[in-house]
Amino acid sequence: MKISRIDVFPLRLPMKQNFLITGGSVGGVDQGAPHVYVRVVDDQGVEGWGEARPSHRWSDETLESVVTTLRRYIAPALTGVDAEDLETVHRIMNREIKGALGIGQPIAKAAVDTALHDLIGKGRNVRLSGLWLGPFRDTLRLSYLISTPDPEEAAEKARHAREAGFRGVDVKIGLDPRRDVEVLEAVKAAAPDLFFRVDANQAYTLPQAVRLAKRMEALGVDVFEQPLPAGDLFGHAELRRKIHLPVALDESVWTPGDVIRAVRLGACDAIVVKCTKMGGLSGAKRCGEIAREAGLELLGGGLTESSLGLAASAHLFNYLGIETPVDLNGPFFLKEDPVREGPQILQGGTVRLPDRPGIGCRVEEADVERYLAE
Structure with missing residues (x-):
C-alpha cells in the first residue's frame, strides 16, 4: 500500500x-x-x-x-x-x-x-479497534457543553442536558471571571447529579485558581481542567498541593514527552486525550497509554471536529477505556458536514459508531466541494 x-x-x-x-x-x-x-x-x-x-x-x-x-x-x-x-x-x-x-x-x-x-x-x-487488537464497542457517551458567562443561560442548558439524558456537563469558565462562581452554582443547582467537568482554558493565575478551586470543592465539581497557562507545570503541581479537587491538563499535554514531564512533576491527576492536538490517532493513543500506565485518569476531548473526527476519536476513547462522558462537541455547534454515513447521535448524548472498516464514515465529495473555503 x-x-x-x-x-x-x-x-x-x-x-x-x-x-x-x-x-x-x-x-x-x-x-x-x-x-x-x-x-x-x-x-x-x-x-x-x-x-x-x-x-x-x-x-x-x-x-x-x-x-x-x-x-x-x-x-x-x-x-x-x-x-x-x-x-x-x-x-x-x-x-x-x-x-x-x-x-x-x-x-x-x-x-x-x-x-x-x-x-x-x-x-x-x-475497524480501527481491530488495528489496535482491541474489541469493538459501538457506543460512547458525550458530555453536554455549556459555554456562556450568563448564569441563567447556563442553568437552562444544564436543565436541558439533564432532561435529555446526558450523564455529564462540561462547563467553560473564564469568559467573565467575575461571574464564574454564579455560573457554576447555577449549573450544579440545575443538574446536581451529572458528572461536572469545569474547563478554564488557561484563564487564571495560581492564586486565582486556588481561591476558585476551594469554592468548586464545596460545590461538588468533579475535575478542574487546565486552570493555569499551558507551560506552567510547576504552577499546576503547586495547585494540586493546595487543593483536593482533581486537576486535568489539556493544553499542557501535546506529546508523549509532555505526559512524562507532567507525571514526573506531579502536575495533574488526569490528562485530556485529543487526537487533533496530539498529531493524530498514533500520538493520542500513545499519550493515553502512558498516562493510564502512570496511574492518571483519562478524559476525552475534541476541538469541535465534524462527524469524521468525532468517529475517529470515539473509537480511540473506547479502546483506551474512557468511561466518563467525553467532550466531543462538534454536534452541538456544527449545522452539517460532508459525512453522509457516520456516527449517529442518539438520545441522551449517546454516540453510535458505524460498524464498517476504518473510521467507518462515508464522505460525500460533492459536499466537500460545496464547503470549500477557497
Whole structure:
C-alpha cells in the first residue's frame, strides 16, 4: 500500500451557534468554522479520510498554515511511502516540519495520520479497534457543553442536558471571571447529579485558581481542567498541593514527552486525550497509554471536529477505556458536514459508531466541494 497522492480540502463548515472560549471565538454562525479534510489514496485506489480542526484561539495553527504545510511539504514528502508504515510516515513528517518543544504543526499532521488509519483499516477490512487488537464497542457517551458567562443561560442548558439524558456537563469558565462562581452554582443547582467537568482554558493565575478551586470543592465539581497557562507545570503541581479537587491538563499535554514531564512533576491527576492536538490517532493513543500506565485518569476531548473526527476519536476513547462522558462537541455547534454515513447521535448524548472498516464514515465529495473555503 504505497501512498500515491494526498488531497487537501480547506473547508468552512456552517455552525448553528457561536462557540466562545477564554481566548475568544473559535467559530460562529456568521463566519462558520475552519476545518481541513485530507484524502490519502494508495496505489491500489483505496482511500482514507482524515480531518484537522485548526484555530488561532487554541494554537498557532490556522486554516491557511495547515493547508500550506500539507500541500507544500508533507504531501510531496510522503508520495511513494508505505501507507502502513506509520512510524516512517511520522519520521518523515517530523523531518519536513520540525518542532521546538513539541512536534511541529501537530494539527496538520493529525489529518494525515487519521486518514492513513482509515485507509489501512479499509485495506485490511477491519475497524480501527481491530488495528489496535482491541474489541469493538459501538457506543460512547458525550458530555453536554455549556459555554456562556450568563448564569441563567447556563442553568437552562444544564436543565436541558439533564432532561435529555446526558450523564455529564462540561462547563467553560473564564469568559467573565467575575461571574464564574454564579455560573457554576447555577449549573450544579440545575443538574446536581451529572458528572461536572469545569474547563478554564488557561484563564487564571495560581492564586486565582486556588481561591476558585476551594469554592468548586464545596460545590461538588468533579475535575478542574487546565486552570493555569499551558507551560506552567510547576504552577499546576503547586495547585494540586493546595487543593483536593482533581486537576486535568489539556493544553499542557501535546506529546508523549509532555505526559512524562507532567507525571514526573506531579502536575495533574488526569490528562485530556485529543487526537487533533496530539498529531493524530498514533500520538493520542500513545499519550493515553502512558498516562493510564502512570496511574492518571483519562478524559476525552475534541476541538469541535465534524462527524469524521468525532468517529475517529470515539473509537480511540473506547479502546483506551474512557468511561466518563467525553467532550466531543462538534454536534452541538456544527449545522452539517460532508459525512453522509457516520456516527449517529442518539438520545441522551449517546454516540453510535458505524460498524464498517476504518473510521467507518462515508464522505460525500460533492459536499466537500460545496464547503470549500477557497
